[in-house]
Amino acid sequence: MGTAGLTIALAGNPNSGKTTIFNNITGARQHVGNYPGVTVERREGARNFQGQNLVIVDLPGTYSLTAYSLDEIVARNFIVEEKPDIIVNVLDAGNLERNLYLAVQLLELERPVALALNMVDTADKLGFKIDDKKLGQKLGVPIVRTVGNRNEGTDALLAAAVNAASVQQQPIRVDYGDDVEQKIALLTQELETVEDLKYPKRWLAVKLLENDSAVNENVAALQGGTKLLLSAEQARSALKTLCGDDAETVIADRRYRFVGEVFRDAVVKDDGAENFSDKVDKVLTNRVLGLPIFLVLMWLLFNFVFTVGAYPQEWIENGVGLLGKFVGSHMADGDLKSLIVDGIIGGVGGVITFLPNIVLLFLGISILEDSGYMARAAFVMDRVMRFAGLHGKSFIPMLMGFGCAVPAIMGTRTLENPRDRMVTIFVIPLMSCGARLPVYTLLISAFFAPDVAGTVLFSLYVLGIVLAVIVAFIIRGSMLKGDSEPFVMELPPYHMPALRSVLMHMWERAVLYLKKAGTIILAVSIIVWFLTSYPSEVDFTKDYEGLTAAADTAFTETVDQKVFAPLAAELLVAENAEEQSALESLTAEVDDVYAEFEEQTAELKAGSAELAALTTSKDEKLKQLETDNEKLYPLVAAFMDEKDKIKGVSEQIAALDTQFEEESEELEEGSAEFLALETEKDAKLTELEAENQKLFPLAVQYHELQSEHNEQIAQLEQQQASEKIAGSYAGRLGKMIEPVIAPLGFDWKIGIALITGFAAKEVVVSTLGTIYSIGEADETSAALKATLLADPTFSPLVAYALMAFVLIYVPCLTAMAVIKRETNSWKWTGFVVVYTTALAWIVSFIIYHGGQALGF
Amino acid sequence: MEKTLRYLKNGETGIISRVNGHGPVKRRIIDMGVVPGTSVTMVKCAPLGDPLEIKVKGFNLSLRKNEAALIELI
Numbered sequence: 001m002g003t004a005g006l007t008i009a010l011a012g013n014p015n016s017g018k019t020t021i022f023n024n025i026t027g028a029r030q031h032v033g034n035y036p037g038v039t040v041e042r043r044e045g046a047r048n049f050q051g052q053n054l055v056i057v058d059l060p061g062t063y064s065l066t067a068y069s070l071d072e073i074v075a076r077n078f079i080v081e082e083k084p085d086i087i088v089n090v091l092d093a094g095n096l097e098r099n100l101y102l103a104v105q106l107l108e109l110e111r112p113v114a115l116a117l118n119m120v121d122t123a124d125k126l127g128f129k130i131d132d133k134k135l136g137q138k139l140g141v142p143i144v145r146t147v148g149n150r151n152e153g154t155d156a157l158l159a160a161a162v163n164a165a166s167v168q169q170q171p172i173r174v175d176y177g178d179d180v181e182q183k184i185a186l187l188t189q190e191l192e193t194v195e196d197l198k199y200p201k202r203w204l205a206v207k208l209l210e211n212d213s214a215v216n217e218n219v220a221a222l223q224g225g226t227k228l229l230l231s232a233e234q235a236r237s238a239l240k241t242l243c244g245d246d247a248e249t250v251i252a253d254r255r256y257r258f259v260g261e262v263f264r265d266a267v268v269k270d271d272g273a274e275n276f277s278d279k280v281d282k283v284l285t286n287r288v289l290g291l292p293i294f295l296v297l298m299w300l301l302f303n304f305v306f307t308v309g310a311y312p313q314e315w316i317e318n319g320v321g322l323l324g325k326f327v328g329s330h331m332a333d334g335d336l337k338s339l340i341v342d343g344i345i346g347g348v349g350g351v352i353t354f355l356p357n358i359v360l361l362f363l364g365i366s367i368l369e370d371s372g373y374m375a376r377a378a379f380v381m382d383r384v385m386r387f388a389g390l391h392g393k394s395f396i397p398m399l400m401g402f403g404c405a406v407p408a409i410m411g412t413r414t415l416e417n418p419r420d421r422m423v424t425i426f427v428i429p430l431m432s433c434g435a436r437l438p439v440y441t442l443l444i445s446a447f448f449a450p451d452v453a454g455t456v457l458f459s460l461y462v463l464g465i466v467l468a469v470i471v472a473f474i475i476r477g478s479m480l481k482g483d484s485e486p487f488v489m490e491l492p493p494y495h496m497p498a499l500r501s502v503l504m505h506m507w508e509r510a511v512l513y514l515k516k517a518g519t520i521i522l523a524v525s526i527i528v529w530f531l532t533s534y535p536s537e538v539d540f541t542k543d544y545e546g547l548t549a550a551a552d553t554a555f556t557e558t559v560d561q562k563v564f565a566p567l568a569a570e571l572l573v574a575e576n577a578e579e580q581s582a583l584e585s586l587t588a589e590v591d592d593v594y595a596e597f598e599e600q601t602a603e604l605k606a607g608s609a610e611l612a613a614l615t616t617s618k619d620e621k622l623k624q625l626e627t628d629n630e631k632l633y634p635l636v637a638a639f640m641d642e643k644d645k646i647k648g649v650s651e652q653i654a655a656l657d658t659q660f661e662e663e664s665e666e667l668e669e670g671s672a673e674f675l676a677l678e679t680e681k682d683a684k685l686t687e688l689e690a691e692n693q694k695l696f697p698l699a700v701q702y703h704e705l706q707s708e709h710n711e712q713i714a715q716l717e718q719q720q721a722s723e724k725i726a727g728s729y730a731g732r733l734g735k736m737i738e739p740v741i742a743p744l745g746f747d748w749k750i751g752i753a754l755i756t757g758f759a760a761k762e763v764v765v766s767t768l769g770t771i772y773s774i775g776e777a778d779e780t781s782a783a784l785k786a787t788l789l790a791d792p793t794f795s796p797l798v799a800y801a802l803m804a805f806v807l808i809y810v811p812c813l814t815a816m817a818v819i820k821r822e823t824n825s826w827k828w829t830g831f832v833v834v835y836t837t838a839l840a841w842i843v844s845f846i847i848y849h850g851g852q853a854l855g856f
Numbered sequence: 857m858e859k860t861l862r863y864l865k866n867g868e869t870g871i872i873s874r875v876n877g878h879g880p881v882k883r884r885i886i887d888m889g890v891v892p893g894t895s896v897t898m899v900k901c902a903p904l905g906d907p908l909e910i911k912v913k914g915f916n917l918s919l920r921k922n923e924a925a926l927i928e929l930i
Binding site: 063064066068094095096097098101126245246248249252253256257269277278281285286287288289290291375379380382383384386392485486487488489490491492493 | 874875878879880881882883884885886887888889891892893894899900901902903904905906907909913914915916917918919920923
């Protein structure tokens with residue numbers, strides 16, 4: 001490969017510790033991609049060793065090099081086509097025979113090989129005594145002892161590998177037995193006459209005898225290929241008659257026989273004691289305990305995710321809220337502010353909030369995978385999965401789907417059989433993903449009592465699972481009929497997961513989720529904001545401005561009449577009629593100064609020069625009036641003071657009310673804590689009264705009038721905003737689909753939310769917030785909940801039907817993109833879109849009408 | 857009827873005489889080391905009755921009953 005550097009291909013069985021060694025060699029300097037044209041992960045890393053730049057490619061883990069699985073084809077093609085300088089074959093020392101079966105096949109590809117005898121510590125404990133020198137000599141390649149988990153032997157391995165690249169190797173050649181060897185010789189000779197052979201001749205000959213489909217295809221395309229294929233066919237028939245079994249089986253058998261001899265020559269084992277893993281499995285896959293233990297572990301996993309995750313969730317939520325307020329208060333009102341605060345921070349903030357849960361779920365899954373337990377989970381669950389038309393290996397991707405469908409769908413790569421894989425991909429969207437959780441949280445806490453909340457949430461998850469089983473069953477029985485993948489699966493020995501591996505797995509999946517947030521959801525949030533804000537010139541049915549002004553005036557008048565008049569009657573008393581009228585005009589003048597000041601400074605910021613100037617001007621005018629009316633001014637001043645005090649006390653009352661509302665929000669009326677809070681509030685009010693005996697009744701009245709007024713204004717604002725939304729593009733869209741969703745009890749506003757959910761489920765809640773004009777709403781927003789409750793369209797039944805709809809219908813845009821990539825088919829992606837939406841409609845319909853029939 | 861792996865009892869050991877079947881299933885079974893002449897021990901059955909777990913060439917392999925039925929023992 002030249003002095004530029006060396007390429008090392010890492011090959012080996014699954015569970016041989018290959019990836020740990022890869023991590024040991026490359027550290028953080030690695031990245032993941034895809035092999036061109038196929039959905040097989042390609043992991044590459046770099047390392048500088050003894051002055052040389054090494055590129056390390058971690059090939060997919062395989063047990064053999066047949067043409068039956070994409071992983072195997074990718075691995076062998078990489079070696080043959082890209083011709084790495086060395087192949088490092090990682091062997092599990094505790095499983096040597098099976099690992100050597102692959103090793104000799106790698107040798108047949110005629111590239112330099114170095115062997116890593118890995119996990120020698122475990123092999124030792126199992127009683128194996130391996131003479132690695134003898135092994136290396138017999139195989140004709142360098143061999144190095146390693147313990148990947150402890151990063152032992154890595155450098156020695158690299159040294160041996162680098163060395164092997166420059167030395168001419170004489171690797172051993174498998175003896176397939178005289179009868180087979182004769183046929184191999186025959187075919188090899190014929191191959192001599194063919195030009196442009198990419199592959200080593202002997203390897204081709206063996207593969208032709210094995211009836212390898214990929215090789216057959218390649219050879220057919222060559223000049224003289226047809227003749228070769230014919231010869232191969234004849235050779236195969238001859239061997240079948242001779243050996244009593246098809247050539248492929250004979251060859252594999254002979255290969256194992258050969259490997260067995262090499263093994264017995266170099267390895268001795270003390271018999272018998274049960275190994276650690278077997279002991280553990282006595283409990284974990286026990287006939288009786290196995291299933292309950294599995295269920296408990298799953299329950300623990302979910303608990304871990306949600307309860308531990310709640311803490312960082314809160315911090316992030318608070319952080320996002322603060323950010324929103326900060327930005328909001330520092331920006332001028334207008335479209336840009338609305339876009340950033342409501343659109344971007346609102347939309348993306350919601351996604352980030354669920355990041356802790358996603359990360360924890362993937363952490364838990366990584367630990368279970370790396371420790372070896374996941375294979376046991378598939379083992380235990382296979383029967384159930386098969387009944388549903390799925391596969392034991394479908395279990396882990398489906399579990400991941402509860403976090404996020406995107407990595408889950410990618411995780412179906414472990415299913416080799418395309419039919420099993422497709423069905424699994426199709427039902428993963430029904431595993432209620434993390435993005436739907438805010439929708440449930442919002443609707444459940446708004447419409448259902450706290451004591452049934454948990455059950456309602458659980459019922460949704462169960463609904464998803466039940467539907468998944470039904471759908472898988474139907475699809476498997478109709479569209480994707482056929483053989484299931486063999487369940488022949490290794491149950492690897494348990495071992496302590498390497499922290500670095502676990503964190504890396506977790507991190508990779510979390511990053512996928514974040515990327516989704518950073519890109520699609522950001523884009524969707526902006527689009528939603530745009531669709532709901534424009535067109536901005538709407539023809540309102542009422543003159544909102546006028547109505548608001550009228551309400552303001554009415555408020556001021558009533559306050560003057562009911563609150564300030566009695567006060568004035570008491571304080572503004574002059575000695576005679578003439579003075580009285582002078583007093584009244586003075587009061588009016590002072591009022592004017594204050595009113596003018598209010599108006600002029602309404603838009604100004606505290607501490608600004610303009611404000612200071614106007615304040616000085618106001619003070620001067622008052623001073624002037626004081627000097628001009630020495631006798632009467634103090635009365636007016638006192639009156640003004642008392643008015644301010646009333647407003648002050650009224651504010652304090654309001655504050656106590658708000659505090660009570662917030663603190664009692666989660667509590668049940670009539671419960672001990674609720675009553676305690678009420679008592680506390682009353683006590684504080686009494687205290688306040690005692691402090692302001694004279695003014696208290698007036699303050700209470702002011703407070704009541706103020707509250708009424710605020711409500712009125714709020715209502716007008718809401719109505720206006722609602723009309724604005726109705727007139728926006730989003731509103732028009734919503735109205736267009738309304739007839740379709742009306743039978744489900746939904747209205748056009750819900751329609752808008754569902755349309756945005758098409759692109760990303762996380763945006764549904766913030767869209768609802770926008771539609772109901774609660775800026776920056778998330779699932780804990782009391783305002784949003786209150787508004788939903790007040791909306792006549794909504795009821796607990798409609799809320800449940802809506803949640804079911806959100807659960808089932810179309811997975812988000814990113815998930816759909818991944819489905820397209822993994823299935824390589826627009827047809828099937830389209831199928832998923834159609835079936836999930838149709839199913840959602842049907843189920844919601846049943847829930848809504850069934851519920852009504854049952855009297856909900 | 858020949859004795860197959862499917863009916864091997866827990867703890868029992870058998871020697872493989874032949875692997876039936878064809879295509880990917882058969883190849884997969886053989887690739888894992890389940891070849892004539894090898895001894896296999898039945899470890900247990902999964903809690904729900906299927907699949908089975910066997911010990912072969914020093915490691916634990918699980919396979920479904922219908923796959924185990926393909927493997928004949930001496």
